[in-house]
Amino acid sequence: MAVLVTGGAGYIGSHMVWELLDHGEDVVVVDRLSTGFDWAVPDAAELVVADIGDQALVEEVLKRRAVDAIIHFAGSVVVPDSVADPLGYYLNNTVKSRALIESAVRCGVKNFIFSSTAAVYGTPRTDRVSEDEPLRPESPYGTSKLMTEIMLRDTAAAHDFAYTALRYFNVSGADPKLRTGQSTKGATHLIKVACETATGRRPQMEVFGTDYPTPDGTCIRDYIHVSDLVNAHYLALQRLRNGAPSLVANCGYGRGYSVFEVIDAVKRVSGRDFPVVLSGRRPGDAVAVVASPELCIAELGWAPAHDDLDGIVRDALRWEEKLARRNRQ
Secondary structure, eight states, rough: EEEEEEEESSSSHHHHHHHHHHOOOOOOEEEEEEOGGGSSEEEEEEEEEOTTTTTHHHHHHHHHTTEEEEEEEESOOHHHHHHHHHHHHHHIIIIHHHHHHHHHHHHHOEEEEEEEEGGOOOOOOSSSOOSOOOOOOSSSSHHHHHHHHHHHHHHHHHOOOOEEEEEEEEEEEEOOOOOOOOOOTTOOOOHHHHHHHHHTTOOOOEOOOSSSSSSTTTTOOOEHHHHHHHHHHHHHEEETTTOOOOEEEEESSSEEEEHHHHHHHHHHEEEEEOOOOEEEOOOOOOOOOOEEHHHHHHHOOEEEEOOOOHHHHHHHHHHHHHHHHHHHH
């Protein structure tokens, strides 16, 4: 049996591949390399360079490798870009996810784990958002992910098929062993951008919006270390293989930090100051989104090991330094 990881050459996907290999799993990756890198996929995993919308090829892989589970990361993830290009996001995140789900059903793959997002909630009404919060996405990105959740729900009701949708909050950091990290050029993740600025790869960084109804006027987010996130996926895989029912759960720490607090942490950990430009709000950005992770902890037996902002920043900075050395070479 093998596990198919879509988007496994990307940021979170490559961490997932390492997590699976560390547990002795057989892994195959399908990635078109639009934002990922072939070198981010370990040699022990097979890399198939293809689009997940190519159903004939995907189904050949599922059958040839006797895949029993799919962990689906492939997709577009930048909220403002989704506002500017909604049809592109609905194609890449929703239409192609539908094709992948159909291929799973055709090939008898019964276990499916989906990379969803806290963006399905929009701006929550409560300080800590639980899974029963109303789903009111404020961007095509959030809506495209919610539509895939709905397709999974309906597919599980009609077929011998179970899924777990994990709603991420803000994924950050890098593999503590520095085997992989966030490497995408032009990435928009706050900690990534701040670390690039601290290490001189950017001359300055922007803060988008300082007039939000928060203590310092900037957006608040729950930042989760990527290693804790992929561990939750591995636990979800074991749960599904043991016959548990489908699950939708938040993945976060239950603690929020503002944009300014994150920038201060990067300056503190790096020991470097850097220019910060204050700009207007971006379309689609919610005010404050912080997880209530109790369901994930209870159902998966998840025990986060990296719940520390300075530690997340430290791993991200170490990866930036390694990536800079790689690029120079």
